[in-house]
Amino acid sequence: MDSLALWLALILAAxxxxxxxxxxxxxxxxxxxxVTGPFTAGELKxxxxxxPIDTHTHAFVSDPAFLALLHRLHMHILDICVIDxxxxxxxxxxxxxxxxxxxxxxxxxxxxxxxxxxxxRFQEPGFAEAAIRQINRDFENGAVAVKVWxxxxxxxxxxxxxxxMPDDPLFQPIYRDIxxxxxxxxxxxxxxxxxxQPPDPRAPDYSYYMEHPEWYMFRNPHPPSKQAILKARDHxxxxxxxxxxxxxxxGSMEAxxxxxxxxxxxxxxxxxxxxxxxxxxxRQPRAELVAFMTKYQDRLLYATDLGFHPGEDxxxxxxxxxxxxxxxxxxxxxxxxxxxxxxxxxGIHLPPSILRKLYHQNALRSIPGILPATPAx
Ligand SMILES: [Zn+2]
Numbered sequence: 001m002d003s004l005a006l007w008l009a010l011i012l013a014a015x016x017x018x019x020x021x022x023x024x025x026x027x028x029x030x031x032x033x034x035v036t037g038p039f040t041a042g043e044l045k046x047x048x049x050x051x052p053i054d055t056h057t058h059a060f061v062s063d064p065a066f067l068a069l070l071h072r073l074h075m076h077i078l079d080i081c082v083i084d085x086x087x088x089x090x091x092x093x094x095x096x097x098x099x100x101x102x103x104x105x106x107x108x109x110x111x112x113x114x115x116x117x118x119x120x121r122f123q124e125p126g127f128a129e130a131a132i133r134q135i136n137r138d139f140e141n142g143a144v145a146v147k148v149w150x151x152x153x154x155x156x157x158x159x160x161x162x163x164x165m166p167d168d169p170l171f172q173p174i175y176r177d178i179x180x181x182x183x184x185x186x187x188x189x190x191x192x193x194x195x196x197q198p199p200d201p202r203a204p205d206y207s208y209y210m211e212h213p214e215w216y217m218f219r220n221p222h223p224p225s226k227q228a229i230l231k232a233r234d235h236x237x238x239x240x241x242x243x244x245x246x247x248x249x250x251g252s253m254e255a256x257x258x259x260x261x262x263x264x265x266x267x268x269x270x271x272x273x274x275x276x277x278x279x280x281x282x283r284q285p286r287a288e289l290v291a292f293m294t295k296y297q298d299r300l301l302y303a304t305d306l307g308f309h310p311g312e313d314x315x316x317x318x319x320x321x322x323x324x325x326x327x328x329x330x331x332x333x334x335x336x337x338x339x340x341x342x343x344x345x346x347g348i349h350l351p352p353s354i355l356r357k358l359y360h361q362n363a364l365r366s367i368p369g370i371l372p373a374t375p376a377x
Contacts, residue, residue: 032337033337034338035336035337036323036327036338038319039325044073048072050074050360051074052074052076052302052325052329053363054077054078054302054304055078055275055366056080056273056303056304057077057303057308058079058081058308058309059077059079059103059308060089060099060103060307060308061308061309061310062103062106062107065318067107067108069318069321069322076110077107077110079100079114080116080186081147082188083119085151085155086212086214093115093116093134100113101141104142112370113141113144115134115147116147117174118131119171122168128170132174132177135177135178136177142369144183144184145183145185145186145370146178146184146186147185148171148185148186149188150189150190153165153166153232154224163229166236171236175239175240176240178243179244184244184367186246189232189233189252190230190233191226192254192255193254193255195215226252229252230252233252237269237270238267244367245271246271246273246301246366246367247271248273248303253272254280260292261295270299271300273300274300274302275304276304278331282343286346289348297354298357298365300357301363302332302358302363304325327340330347332348332358333347333349334349
């Protein structure tokens with residue numbers, strides 16, 4: 001963390017220390033009341049001017065009001081498919097691929113597709129060849145990235161009862177194919193540390209593992225070790241230096257930003273998204289977080305993990321998406337006092353040049369094709 005400490009010192013010297021809340025932040029709010037709710041007109045203008053990109057979403061309903069929200073916010077999303085045998089909708093690639101493609105086509109340039117492959121078939125003869133055929137077909141249909149998910153590492157076991165890891169040679173031809181097509185691998189491997197720990201209602205992920213006991217490794221009698229999964233991920237990075245890899249959810253190193261820093265230093269083909277890990281981001285000491293985001297300003301991707309699944313109420317979903325975008329933007333772009341899931345935090349007021357990288361430029365470089373060649377209307 002030595003170089004990070006140096007950055008911290010430089011930033012403090014540059015006068016980016018603790019900032020006072022902007023007085024006119026929330027019309028009608030009294031004094032230090034936190035700013036909440038959707039964008040004000042002025043905020044929306046600043047946000048939309050970034051042409052923001054959310055590199056981690058799961059949208060499978062092409063609802064006109066939802067698409068209108070993307071247009072109004074100038075928001076561009078990466079729409080990610082995963083195959084999850086615990087979820088009726090996600091048990092197979094179809095129908096979610098069809099629904100995601102419908103969103104992409106109806107979005108007029110505001111959504112791009114991230115496909116996946118079915119890892120549950122890993123023991124079938126010709127597994128990799130079939131996966132590559134399907135992925136290449138999806139590339140032809142506009143997919144710009146491929147997701148590998150946490151079922152690799154935490155669920156699939158081979159005939160000897162060992163967990164199948166993301167660096168298993170079985171997957172190597174698939175990774176090579178993605179690199180050969182100049183596409184990007186979105187790697188959600190492992191999960192937060194708390195999944196391996198006794199239940200703690202104060203942990204940011206507590207409700208997730210209560211709702212998804214199948215992923216709660218603490219209750220798994222023979223869990224894989226998180227360290228082993230991340231080691232396999234690192235091996236994947238080493239074996240595929242030409243493959244761009246986005247480590248979803250802070251690369252599952254959410255509790256140790258110095259580990260994220262070491263990985264970004266070590267693997268030039270690696271960057272991380274912030275999806276669903278804002279509760280960890282806001283818990284960092286403010287000046288240290290500013291130093292981290294300044295030093296790694298070229299390697300961090302804004303992302304949420306927001307979803308829109310068939311059967312969900314469109315107006316509730318639209319409200320959730322907009323308030324999430326507004327809250328996150330206020331945290332990064334302003335020095336407002338915010339209420340973040342019951343915590344009072346102050347925005348870190350990043351300079352416009354870093355915001356533009358976080359919200360736009362880094363995504364263009366890490367996931368080429370995420371925006372259409374001609375600007376969206
Ligand atoms: Zn996700």
